[in-house]
Amino acid sequence: PAQTMEELVSLCKRRGFIFQSSEIYGGLQGFYDYGPLGVELKNNIKNAWWRANVHERDDMEGLDASIIMHRLALRHSGHEATFNDPMVDNKKNGKRYRLDHLVKDQKAEVLAKVAEGVGEQPENIAAVSARLMENPARAAELLVAAGVRDSHSGEVGEWTEPRPFNMMFKTTVGPVPDADSYAYLRPETAQGIFVNFKNVVDSTSRRLPFGIAQIGKAFRNEITPRNFVFRVREMEQMEIEFFCAPGTDEEWHEHWLEKRLSWWEAQGVPRGKIIVEDVPADDLAHYSKRTYDLMYDFPTLGHDEIEGIANRTDFDLGSHTKGQAELDLSAQVMENADSVAKLTIPHPETNKPVVPFVIEPSAGVDRALLAVLSEAYHKETLENGNERTVLKLRPHLAPIKVAVIPLARNKPELVDLARQIKADLQSLGLGRILLEDSGNIGKAYRRHDEVGTPYCVTVDFDTVGKGEDAALTDTVTIRDRDTLAQERVAIADLAGWLQGKLR
Ligand code: ATP
Numbered sequence: 350p351a352q353t354m355e356e357l358v359s360l361c362k363r364r365g366f367i368f369q370s371s372e373i374y375g376g377l378q379g380f381y382d383y384g385p386l387g388v389e390l391k392n393n394i395k396n397a398w399w400r401a402n403v404h405e406r407d408d409m410e411g412l413d414a415s416i417i418m419h420r421l422a423l424r425h426s427g428h429e430a431t432f433n434d435p436m437v438d439n440k441k442n443g444k445r446y447r448l449d450h451l452v453k454d455q456k457a458e459v460l461a462k463v464a465e466g467v468g469e470q471p472e473n474i475a476a477v478s479a480r481l482m483e484n485p486a487r488a489a490e491l492l493v494a495a496g497v498r499d500s501h502s503g504e505v506g507e508w509t510e511p512r513p514f515n516m517m518f519k520t521t522v523g524p525v526p527d528a529d530s531y532a533y534l535r536p537e538t539a540q541g542i543f544v545n546f547k548n549v550v551d552s553t554s555r556r557l558p559f560g561i562a563q564i565g566k567a568f569r570n571e572i573t574p575r576n577f578v579f580r581v582r583e584m585e586q587m588e589i590e591f592f593c594a595p596g597t598d599e600e601w602h603e604h605w606l607e608k609r610l611s612w613w614e615a616q617g618v619p620r621g622k623i624i625v626e627d628v629p630a631d632d633l634a635h636y637s638k639r640t641y642d643l644m645y646d647f648p649t650l651g652h653d654e655i656e657g658i659a660n661r662t663d664f665d666l667g668s669h670t671k672g673q674a675e676l677d678l679s680a681q682v683m684e685n686a687d688s689v690a691k692l693t694i695p696h697p698e699t700n701k702p703v704v705p706f707v708i709e710p711s712a713g714v715d716r717a718l719l720a721v722l723s724e725a726y727h728k729e730t731l732e733n734g735n736e737r738t739v740l741k742l743r744p745h746l747a748p749i750k751v752a753v754i755p756l757a758r759n760k761p762e763l764v765d766l767a768r769q770i771k772a773d774l775q776s777l778g779l780g781r782i783l784l785e786d787s788g789n790i791g792k793a794y795r796r797h798d799e800v801g802t803p804y805c806v807t808v809d810f811d812t813v814g815k816g817e818d819a820a821l822t823d824t825v826t827i828r829d830r831d832t833l834a835q836e837r838v839a840i841a842d843l844a845g846w847l848q849g850k851l852r
Contacts, residue, residue: 351726354649379574379582389748414541433513439506449478462495485510534568560591578715585714592705636664656712740801756809758788
């Protein structure tokens, strides 16, 4: 695995996985563009998730809801009032920080002073931050007295009172801006699922338990985007809202924890690298009964969240439904006089209308890509003493499945045959097959090791019957990325051979 984030950043730029957004104009902080290989890898991760969570299950439906959402949807979801991060400014240089990030960046003795000042343990940054927000005036004094340093300048800062900052992006819809013409870019894909609950149930006749899955962009105006694509302002999420009868929620929560861990394992992110954090009650989001955070051991960063699996009770549908008063909701919800839909479904046993409980496994595509890359990244010293960088991606995730390489670029018989082989393999639908006619086989191998291409197929003079061994006519060499073993295979058997390995 990668030892530092720097190695990954450098590989991503060098080989075309990820670029800074609008780079030629100085870049836009917290936004990234996925390059030629990045888009393939990202699509492969999303496809693997969709296959496992929608196609291979009989209790799931898919959805692709709009990114811009009605302001009332995000009011009743609770985001207008509570989707806030605590923010604090350094009066000396005008730099702005997310309070918990700033506290976390401090040296142990400074952190200890701040934690002691609010009567919390220094390990529990979330609780320290929450206590500081309870009394902003005191918090400002404490940050100064403890000698909290500016993360950029390293100097002791002069801190303002911390205050909540709403992370939703707002935009105007239509040509006439007026008081009600604003809408939000969704801060999570989940709300698109909740507001479509009735549509999906009515159109599919689903009964409990069942889930709705969605992959799509979400936007958060993060105060301090950082750590490459780990924390960005435009991200992509893979979310499931799994609806079940109240009382069966805890069992389904365990089911999804297990399913999700085994999915990560199948993507090359082993359980041993993920800590499952059972989020302590006082750190839980207001809607959650219990949450498991999957904390992956990122290079440089250490353990941080790649996925949250929350038991959200009947909070979401209860918030978006009409007629709340008659529904015997277990969650505390804001009054809703705007919704026109009753978001109930027959209880599987009593057949009485019930607002179901929800289990939500929510993973970030960008963080998934980072974890997958980090696990796949290897630096090896070969027998001849040479070093190589190799991405040992699972074949189903590799951006390029096979590179077909004519041994010499200026020999039409080799190039034409290689092109024909590429076209034949491409038609199998295994993913991208690349014709690599750069003419330098050593360089081609190095490049494909570095971008994780599982197999290189070489067309040489033996293949076209112009070599020394006539028995090798109509055969090609397949080179294995991980073992470096080379095998001679008849062109006629190539498709079957590769299908066996790449499925
Ligand atoms: P954090 O505490 O790191 O800000 P969160 O707890 O707010 O994250 P959730 O709201 O649970 O995150 O979002 C679900 C998933 O979406 C996260 O597990 C993560 O993979 C992804 N995610 C959330 N915020 C970002 C972001 N700014 N950039 C990239 N991915 C993100």
